[in-house]
Each structure stands twice: as C-alpha cells, then as structure tokens.
Amino acid sequence: MSKHLASVLTTVNAPYSLQLDDAGLAYCLADLELAKQHPGHVSAFLGEVPLALQVEFAVVHHIPVPDLKAFAAAFSAWSGESYPLAA
Numbered sequence: 001m002s003k004h005l006a007s008v009l010t011t012v013n014a015p016y017s018l019q020l021d022d023a024g025l026a027y028c029l030a031d032l033e034l035a036k037q038h039p040g041h042v043s044a045f046l047g048e049v050p051l052a053l054q055v056e057f058a059v060v061h062h063i064p065v066p067d068l069k070a071f072a073a074a075f076s077a078w079s080g081e082s083y084p085l086a087a
Helices: 003-013 022-030 039-048 051-060 065-079
Strands: none
Touching: 003 022, 003 039, 003 051, 022 039, 022 051, 022 065, 039 051, 039 065, 051 065
C-alpha cells in the first residue's frame, strides 16, 4: 500500500486500541453488519479521510465505487451521520 493510503489507516485507527489493517477496513466497507461492529473506524473513514483517498482505497481493494457510495448511504442511514460520499 502506498504511503498516502497508509495515512488512511492512521486516521481511521488513531483513537482506538483495536487497530484495523487495510484488509479489515476493506471488509468493513463491503459489509454493513461488520461495519456496525466497528462504527468509529468506519465513521472516521467516511467522515475524516479525504474523498479522493476514500475512492483510491476502494479501488485498490477492489470495491467498486458505486458499491462504496451505496454502503456510505446505508451506513449514514444506520448511524444518523452525514458523509460526503453518501450524498
């Protein structure tokens, strides 16, 4: 993973003792039920990571961008938070 994509994990994991690796985060972004087990990580990804890096992370991890957008909308509906990707 590139250095700037590694910064995604730094942002997502910063406040948590449980650290997700890139595959773990990718799994969360592809499965709403799994994401609900790591809501802070997912919320940080969708709310704090720049949109361009969100898309690049998804592409690198073989998550189609339309699927990521649909996931963001579903996670937003579940969490009550609003995220740029969900718009």
